[in-house]
Amino acid sequence: MERTKPLRDIRSLSEDDLVALTKELGQPAFRAKQLREWIFDKNVCSFDDMTNLPKVFREKLAESYGFNIPVERAKQVSRDGSRKYLLQFSDGVSVETVGMPSKNKLAVCISSQAGCAMGCAFCATGMNGLTRSLTDQEMVDQVLHVSRDFGERVTSVVFMGQGEPFANFDNVVSALRKLNAPGGLEIGARHLTVSTCGVIPGIKRFAELPEQFTLAISLHSAVQSTRNKLMPGVKKHTLLRLHEAIQDYVEKTGRRPTYEYAMIDGVNDNNPEMQALIDFCQGTLCHVNLIQLNDVPDSPLKPSPMEKVETLQRRLTMHGVETTIRNSRGNDIDAACGQLKQRFAVKKSSDQ
Incomplete structure (x- = not known):
């Protein structure tokens, strides 16, 4: 038909x-x-x-x-109350979105692209490559869908779903401004976070924005050879240049960037890796989010033991680096960081 x-x-x-x-x-x-x-x-x-x-x-x-709003093709509900959605747009392309309630707050993790071209070794999203970038309205529609489903106002949004936001820079900024706009959703700029693999031109452009949007960088290793293996899509954006770009960002904006560090057993959790991260962060304005790697099917990479995560937190804190251990939300429904796939529940949806 x-x-x-x-x-x-x-x-x-x-x-x-x-x-x-x-x-x-x-x-x-x-x-x-x-x-x-x-x-x-x-x-x-x-x-x-x-x-x-x-x-x-x-x-x-x-x-x-x-109104070409996305159609919900599947929904899964986690034990912790998080909900993961498979949303399909009018051209048949689908993405995943996650709603995460907490007390009187509702956070949403949205996708900026369908699929991803970065090819990070620990992430399910990039396994099938990039299909296309999303429009600004398609990003906003993900937030609106979650808000309607929960019957609550969304209080924060993280661009940490599928895709590299800075590979779709203009649409991402337009979406941020729509989410922040007075009279609309009115989500505070500091509660709108963009997570990049470390695309330096995007970081430089982001630093020029007048709004106080929050920047997060998926770091995962401060050793160049390790990071190249884990994140081949950003090999050309070396750690030295990335460090310089982030310091320029801090000087221009006065805002504290966050480093995301997924701890992988036997890969980035040994002493030299920990020391490299300390050296990368020490003496700079930043916050480190440590997280045990979330399991991805068919991946040989496994999460570090919690003792190592806690050890790294203590060492970073001892050197004056603000650090937290982030609890994964929605892990039981593959809704945690690195687990989102474009087609996660197509088969399941026919059974629901």
Whole structure:
């Protein structure tokens, strides 16, 4: 059966476009403002919900425009309350998104690309390569979907799902600004975190943004040869240049970047690796998140024992480096860091 081509998403129109469209459909100018508020401030996904617009106007809009929101193909619920979603966009491409509730807060981990081209050895996402980058609205739609499913306001968003955000820089920044915008979701800039493998041009551009968005770097080793094996997609962005770029970022912004360090048994948890991380961080403004590697099927890499994670935390703290051990959320449903795959539950969804 031939797939019907979706209507153009009205949310892709600019404010000027909405003004022109309103005029074209014979409506007074103030209707454009009302339409904009429904779309971007109230985030409605149906013309029927725009109750202060005339019915004839809504019907005309619906003839040519729609809301291409993603369809939930599968959902899994973790013992810790986290929920992982397989969301499919109008072109058939799907991504995974995770909602993580905690007391009166709701964090969402979103994808910036379908798949990933970085090829990190410990990550399930890159096993099938990159399908395509997501639009800004597709990223925002992931947040809106989780918010609707939980019936709660989202308080923080991390761009730590599938993809390398800085390989899709412009759309990621546009999504950040939509999530932060007054009158919309209004998520504080410091509660919007972008995690990069260490793409230096992206870090430099990120440092120029006026907003106080948070930067996280997937480091995983401060030894160049080890990092090259673990993260071949960023070989050209050497640790020396990365360190310089991050220090420039700190000087320009005054903000504290976070280093993500997944501890892998026998790979980056020995004494020379620990000392290299201490040397990389000591005397700089940063925060280190230590995490036991999350298991990925068919991967020979295994998590470090917790004793080694705690040892590294003590050593970093002793050298004045702010460090926490992060608990994995949603590990039992493969929703933790490094476990997201584009097609995780396609087969399961038919059974639900």
